[in-house]
Amino acid sequence: MLEVTGIDAGYGPVQVLRGLSLAVRPGEITCLLGRNGAGKTTTMKAIMGLLPLSAGRITLEGEDIGRLPAHEVPRRGIGYIPQGRRLFAELTVAQNLEIGLMTRNSPRHVLARVLDLFPRLADRMGQRAETLSGGEQQMLATARALCLEPRVLLLDEPTEGLQPSMIEAIRQVVIRLKSEGVAILLVEQRLDAVLSAADRVVFIENGQVRETAGAVDLRARPEMLKRYLGV
Amino acid sequence: MEFGPYLMLAALEGAVTAAVLALMAAGLSLVFGVMRVVNVAHGEFYMLGAVLAFVVAGMAGGGALGFVAALVAVPLIVGALAVAADVTVLKRVGYDPERTIVATIGILYILQQVTLMGYGPDARPVAAPFNQRIALPWVEWGAGGPSLYWPWGLSITSYKLFVIGAAVVVLAGLWVLMTRTRIGLVMRATQLDRETAQAFGIPVERVYALVFGLGAGLAALAGVLIVPIQQAHYLMGGDALLLSFIVVIIGGLGSLPGTLIAALLIGLSDGILSVFFSPTLAKIVATLLVALVLVFRPQGLMGKAPR
Ligand SMILES: Nc1ncnc2c1ncn2[C@@H]1O[C@H](COP(=O)(O)OP(=O)(O)O)[C@@H](O)[C@H]1O
Numbered sequence: 098m099l100e101v102t103g104i105d106a107g108y109g110p111v112q113v114l115r116g117l118s119l120a121v122r123p124g125e126i127t128c129l130l131g132r133n134g135a136g137k138t139t140t141m142k143a144i145m146g147l148l149p150l151s152a153g154r155i156t157l158e159g160e161d162i163g164r165l166p167a168h169e170v171p172r173r174g175i176g177y178i179p180q181g182r183r184l185f186a187e188l189t190v191a192q193n194l195e196i197g198l199m200t201r202n203s204p205r206h207v208l209a210r211v212l213d214l215f216p217r218l219a220d221r222m223g224q225r226a227e228t229l230s231g232g233e234q235q236m237l238a239t240a241r242a243l244c245l246e247p248r249v250l251l252l253d254e255p256t257e258g259l260q261p262s263m264i265e266a267i268r269q270v271v272i273r274l275k276s277e278g279v280a281i282l283l284v285e286q287r288l289d290a291v292l293s294a295a296d297r298v299v300f301i302e303n304g305q306v307r308e309t310a311g312a313v314d315l316r317a318r319p320e321m322l323k324r325y326l327g328v
Numbered sequence: 329m330e331f332g333p334y335l336m337l338a339a340l341e342g343a344v345t346a347a348v349l350a351l352m353a354a355g356l357s358l359v360f361g362v363m364r365v366v367n368v369a370h371g372e373f374y375m376l377g378a379v380l381a382f383v384v385a386g387m388a389g390g391g392a393l394g395f396v397a398a399l400v401a402v403p404l405i406v407g408a409l410a411v412a413a414d415v416t417v418l419k420r421v422g423y424d425p426e427r428t429i430v431a432t433i434g435i436l437y438i439l440q441q442v443t444l445m446g447y448g449p450d451a452r453p454v455a456a457p458f459n460q461r462i463a464l465p466w467v468e469w470g471a472g473g474p475s476l477y478w479p480w481g482l483s484i485t486s487y488k489l490f491v492i493g494a495a496v497v498v499l500a501g502l503w504v505l506m507t508r509t510r511i512g513l514v515m516r517a518t519q520l521d522r523e524t525a526q527a528f529g530i531p532v533e534r535v536y537a538l539v540f541g542l543g544a545g546l547a548a549l550a551g552v553l554i555v556p557i558q559q560a561h562y563l564m565g566g567d568a569l570l571l572s573f574i575v576v577i578i579g580g581l582g583s584l585p586g587t588l589i590a591a592l593l594i595g596l597s598d599g600i601l602s603v604f605f606s607p608t609l610a611k612i613v614a615t616l617l618v619a620l621v622l623v624f625r626p627q628g629l630m631g632k633a634p635r
Pocket residue numbers: 108111113131132133134135136137138139140
């Protein structure tokens with residue numbers, strides 16, 4: 098579905114990703130693991146077209162999307178939940194969702210479906226995003242991405258700083274999307290939250306993929322976690 | 329004239345200044361707010377508005393019709409020119425905050441010199457479409473209670489009232505555009521987080537071009553409105569730019585309500601101090617206000633402190 102092949106990318110003169118490749122399949126959760134600064138967020142930004150590629154290709158169902166203008170990438174059906182949520186802080190919950198709906202001109206019933214998944218947001222539509230609690234903000238960031246009915250969903254550390262009940266709520270939604278056939282790329286620090294749900298794990302270090310393993314292999318060879326993550 | 333009517337006259341003159349200034353500063357503030365671009369050429373868009381008003385009004389045969397033609401066409405022409413400047417210059421320097429300052433200084437000189445070559449160094453007027461003198465009443469507390477009378481010299485022209493009214497209508501329209509429409513939502517999202525806006529399908533470069541054009545169009549509109557009162561001259565942009573910066577700094581960069589309040593403050597103090605004391609004192613007070621704001625409230629009256 099989403100194929101990243103040998104990409105180089107970075108920030109201006111600073112190259113971060115070096116020949117990075119990975120694939121995300123429909124109905125599967127691919128988990129991107131690596132230490133802080135390994136290049137996980139950078140990989141997500143490169144997929145979203147927010148960083149120029151100096152080499153390599155990114156394709157979505159065969160279409161080359163690696164060199165589209167950044168605003169065209171989400172219109173192909175890629176929903177992005179950035180690290181740190183990146184809500185439009187001064188806009189209301191409803192306006193943040195409206196921007197998600199506008200991305201691909203989603204029909205109105207999509208909003209009802211999304212609010213079904215996150216009923217707490219439905220009660221807070223007129224509230225400014227910056228006044229929500231951390232968990233509610235993460236729900237809003239997730240809901241905003243779901244408003245474009247994504248085929249591929251990128252989640253960058255969605256459980257960072259959340260209490261367990263919120264983590265569980267987010268996890269349930271991710272598993273549900275997986276069962277609906279969405280291709281999911283997940284960056285997560287909390288291994289316990291990941292290992293039970295992931296289908297495939299990609300370890301990255303210094304902007305390069307070191308190893309790709311199926312979830313079953315990983316359970317058989319836990320020493321991989323120690324080597325790449327130090328846990 | 330007694331003090332009261334005299335003060336009212338000064339305040340009305342100040343309100344005209346405030347109206348024009350508010351339009352211009354709103355454009356400057358919008359451009360800075362959304363694009364983080366300090367547009368040093370903003371005063372030249374105002375000047376172009378005034379100069380082109382002379383040209384367009386002449387082409388349309390002068391008179392009231394000529395003025396109306398200028399009022400409609402000139403902001404559009406100047407806006408289109410600004411869009412072209414955005415796409416050919418500002419986009420090329422990547423909207424970098426420092427490099428856009430240098431780039432807009434370049435645009436300033438180009439616009440000024442081209443105007444000098446094409447239009448010449450003379451100041452020229454455009455006739456107001458209507459210009460009746462309206463005498464205003466004042467209340468007098470006589471022996472038999474309050475009564476109205478019409479002091480000699482207390483009057484305003486209908487055109488000046490029109491300028492105030494037009495500014496109110498346009499600024500209200502701008503407010504509705506920013507807070508109630510989709511395009512306003514898109515502009516605000518771009519302002520709040522450019523990268524995330526892109527990740528949700530917002531073509532930020534097109535938004536920037538639109539905002540730059542809208543900002544310049546507001547300055548040009550202010551220029552058209554002012555020519556029947558003040559003549560069009562190729563150097564008129566400098567003072568206007570300075571006053572707009574003063575207003576925007578006092579009001580808080582990027583805040584429309586702050587811009588309005590500051591424009592009223594500066595316009596009224598300018599009108600009143602100029603009439604009672606001297607225009608120089610008015611400028612001194614305005615500059616002092618900026619200094620006070622910068623020291624005690626650097627983010628401006630209505631601006632938000634950086635997080
Ligand atoms: N805006 C930026 N400009 C320059 N370098 C950056 C920027 N953002 C991240 N980096 C660098 O890129 C590398 C990878 O960062 P990142 O992708 O955020 O790591 P993580 O795996 O923790 O998400 C780090 O060395 C970081 O310092």
